[in-house]
Amino acid sequence: MSERYEVRLSGAGGQGLILAGIILAEAVGIFDGKNVTQTQSYGPEARGGASKSDVVISGEEIDYPKAEKLDLLLALTQESYETYRGNLKPGGLLIVDSERVKLGDDVGKNTKVFAAPMSKVAREQIGRELVTNIVALGVIAELTSIVTQESLEKAVLQKVPRGTEELNKKALTAGYTLAQKSSVSMS
Amino acid sequence: MSERYEVRLSGAGGQGLILAGIILAEAVGIFDGKNVTQTQSYGPEARGGASKSDVVISGEEIDYPKAEKLDLLLALTQESYETYRGNLKPGGLLIVDSERVKLGDDVGKNTKVFAAPMSKVAREQIGRELVTNIVALGVIAELTSIVTQESLEKAVLQKVPRGTEELNKKALTAGYTLAQKSSVSMS
Numbered sequence: 001m002s003e004r005y006e007v008r009l010s011g012a013g014g015q016g017l018i019l020a021g022i023i024l025a026e027a028v029g030i031f032d033g034k035n036v037t038q039t040q041s042y043g044p045e046a047r048g049g050a051s052k053s054d055v056v057i058s059g060e061e062i063d064y065p066k067a068e069k070l071d072l073l074l075a076l077t078q079e080s081y082e083t084y085r086g087n088l089k090p091g092g093l094l095i096v097d098s099e100r101v102k103l104g105d106d107v108g109k110n111t112k113v114f115a116a117p118m119s120k121v122a123r124e125q126i127g128r129e130l131v132t133n134i135v136a137l138g139v140i141a142e143l144t145s146i147v148t149q150e151s152l153e154k155a156v157l158q159k160v161p162r163g164t165e166e167l168n169k170k171a172l173t174a175g176y177t178l179a180q181k182s183s184v185s186m187s
Numbered sequence: 188m189s190e191r192y193e194v195r196l197s198g199a200g201g202q203g204l205i206l207a208g209i210i211l212a213e214a215v216g217i218f219d220g221k222n223v224t225q226t227q228s229y230g231p232e233a234r235g236g237a238s239k240s241d242v243v244i245s246g247e248e249i250d251y252p253k254a255e256k257l258d259l260l261l262a263l264t265q266e267s268y269e270t271y272r273g274n275l276k277p278g279g280l281l282i283v284d285s286e287r288v289k290l291g292d293d294v295g296k297n298t299k300v301f302a303a304p305m306s307k308v309a310r311e312q313i314g315r316e317l318v319t320n321i322v323a324l325g326v327i328a329e330l331t332s333i334v335t336q337e338s339l340e341k342a343v344l345q346k347v348p349r350g351t352e353e354l355n356k357k358a359l360t361a362g363y364t365l366a367q368k369s370s371v372s373m374s
Contacts, residue, residue, distance in 0.1 A: 018209060022227070029229020039226040039252055040209070042216020065226055065252050161348070 005146055006067040010052040010084050011076030016133035021053030023155045024137060024147060028057050031151030037065035050080040057146055072144065074136055075101055076119065095139060114143060114184045121174050131171035138175015143184065149176065192333055193254040197239040197271050198263030203320035208240030210342045211324060211334060215244050218338030224252035237267040244333055259331065261323055262288055282326060301330060301371045308361050318358035325362015330371065336363065
C-alpha cells in the first residue's frame with residue numbers, strides 16, 4: 001500500500017479506542033513496516049461525547065497526520081456514528097456494532113457497510129464486554145488488507161495488561177470469525 | 188494560551204511516553220478545555236530506537252497536528268536527545284534526565300535547559316523507576332504554564348492502572364518538588 005489510508009475508531013469513552021488505535025498503529029508500523037501515525041484530539045474541537053482515535057497509514061512519509069476523508073470508520077455507538085459518518089469518503093467502509101447503532105436510511109449510497117454484534121460477541125463468547133475493541137480489530141484485519149493478522153496479534157500481546165493475553169487472543173479470533181461469517185453490503 | 192505550543196516526550200520504548208502524552212493531552216483538553224492533539228508515529232519515518240509522543244496545544248483549532256518546531260522537548264535517554272534536539276526551536280525548553288543524558292557542548296546557545304535526575308527520583312523516592320514518566324509530567328507542569336496541576340492530577344488518576352493511584356500522585360509531587368528545587372539554565 002503506497003496510498004494513504006485513513007482509519008477512525010470511534011465510540012464512547014471507556015471503550016478502549018485509544019488503546020485499539022495504538023495497537024493497530026504499532027502492528028502496521030513496527031511489525032508490518034509501513035509509515036503510520038496515530039492521533040487523538042481533545043478540547044472544543046472534539047465534538048460531543050463521542051471518543052475517537054485516528055490511524056493514518058501510508059507507504060510514504062506522512063506529512064499531514066490529520067484524518068479527514070476516512071477510508072474506514074468503526075462506530076461502536078449511535079453517537080459516534082452520527083458524529084463521524086460525514087467524514088467517511090465515497091466508497092469507504094463503515095463498520096458498526098449492530099446492537100448499538102441504527103443506520104439511517106440516508107447512509108451514503110456509495111458506502112460499504114459491515115454491521116455485526118461485536119459487543120455482544122465480546123460479552124457472550126469471551127465473557128468480557130471490555131474486549132469489544134479487540135474483537136473490532138479482528139474484524140478490521142479480516143475485512144481489509146491494512147494489517148496482517150500476525151502483526152496484529154503481536155501488537156495486541158505487547159500492549160494488553162499481563163495476564164489477559166489469552167482473553168485478548170480469543171477476542172481477536174472471535175473478530176476474524178465474525179467477519180468471515182457475515183458479509184459487507186453496499187447500501 | 189492562543190498560540191500553538193508543541194511538546195515532544197521522548198525516550199526509549201517501555202518508558203511509558205505514549206501514556207504520558209495521553210495523560211498530558213487529556214489534562215489540557217478535557218480538564219483545561221484547550222484544543223490538543225496527541226500523536227505517535229511508527230515505521231520507517233520513526234528513526235532509530237528512540238520513542239516519542241507528541242502533544243500539540245492551541246487556543247484555536249489544530250489544522251496541522253504534526254509537531255515540527257518544538258517548544259518543549261523531554262529527553263529521557265541519550266539517543267532520544269540526539270535524535271530530536273534538532274527539532275527544538277530557538278528559545279525552546281529542553282528537559283533531560285541528568286543521569287542518562289550527557290549534553291553536548293553544542294547544545295543551542297538559545298535553549299533553556301533543565302537537567303534533573305528524574306529516573307533516580309522515581310527509583311529512590313517512589314521505589315519504582317517505571318513512574319519516571321509521571322515524575323517528568325510533574326516537572327513539566329511546574330516549569331511551564333501549559334497545564335494546571337489540578338487537571339494533570341485528575342488525568343493521571345483517570346489513566347493509571349487501578350491500585351497505583353497513590354504511587355502516581357507521589358510521583359507527580361516528586362516532579363513538582365524536583366522542578367522547584369532546581370533551576371532552568373540558559374546555555
